[in-house]
Each structure stands twice: as structure tokens, then as C-alpha cells.
Amino acid sequence: MSPSLHHFTCADIRARLPELGALLQDCVHDGASIGFILPFDAAASQAFWTDNVLPAVTRGVRLLLVAEVEGKVAGAVQLDWDTNPNQAHRAEVRKLLVAPAFRRRGIARLLMQALEVRARQLPRSLLTLDTRSSDHAQALYLSLGYVVAGSIPAYAVAPAGDRLDATTIMYKQL
Numbered sequence: 714m715s716p717s718l719h720h721f722t723c724a725d726i727r728a729r730l731p732e733l734g735a736l737l738q739d740c741v742h743d744g745a746s747i748g749f750i751l752p753f754d755a756a757a758s759q760a761f762w763t764d765n766v767l768p769a770v771t772r773g774v775r776l777l778l779v780a781e782v783e784g785k786v787a788g789a790v791q792l793d794w795d796t797n798p799n800q801a802h803r804a805e806v807r808k809l810l811v812a813p814a815f816r817r818r819g820i821a822r823l824l825m826q827a828l829e830v831r832a833r834q835l836p837r838s839l840l841t842l843d844t845r846s847s848d849h850a851q852a853l854y855l856s857l858g859y860v861v862a863g864s865i866p867a868y869a870v871a872p873a874g875d876r877l878d879a880t881t882i883m884y885k886q887l
Contacts, residue, residue, distance in 0.1 A: 734759035787815035806842035846879035
């Protein structure tokens, strides 16, 4: 079955918090470099959604797009346009997540394409993001037309806490 995309409201985030928490936790436990280090439990995962995402969605400066497959949360991505006045033309892509069980089905690409449509509607003409250098996500972003601006060595601790990984800064002009 093909995924369906939904713009999650504050009420949706609250109602589906356990599923969003499980999505984030599954991705971290699978090695995704998305800002968290193991051990990473359900409480910490849900706290990310309630303490970080929910306030920004409430303020109207962040969009949460969620992909569902057969009613299950399969992936998510955020568009953050909480910028300074001199950056009102840009937005940041945050936390592209696809549950390990749903990978290799085009969900990440679908989420990114929908995010870009929404960015144009705001209107925003520049998207930025960062990703672990040489990660599989980097190839996806390149295929979607993102350009490498540069990389920063030893940028973040790996999820297992055993090394420092570089990050690649990317952008796309819409």
C-alpha cells in the first residue's frame, strides 16, 4: 500500500505521541544521527515531540509532515521557518525520519517533495539542512537537487557514543 501524507496539528501530535515517540526511538536505535545518543528511551523520545516540536507547531513556525502506511506512522519530516528577519526567505529541513520497517519504499523522497511544496507556499526560496557525511540520506538529498555547501569534521557524537562524525551542510534553491 502506498503511503499517505498528513500535516500534523498540535492535536494530532498529542494524540499520536506514542507513535511519534516510537518512530524517533526506532530511528535512533537503528543508528540514525539525528541528535540523540544511546541509551534513548521512550520518555526521552516523547519529550522531544512535546518539548521541541509541539511548541514550534503551536507558534506556527514549524510544519510536521507525517507519512502513514495502513494507518501506522511510517515517517516524518519537519520544516522550520522560525528565522530572523534577514532570513525570511529560507527555512530549515529538520529530522527526516523513516521507520526501519518502512525504508526503501520512497517514503523519504515523498516527504521531502511535499515539504518543498509547502516551503514554496510560505513562500521560502531557500532550504538548508545538515546530514551525517556519507550517510545514505546524503545521496537522497543530492538526488533531490540539494547542493553540498561544505562539511564540518567531528561535528556530532555518533548515536552509539563511540566516535565523532562529520556533518555535511546542504542547500536547495526553490
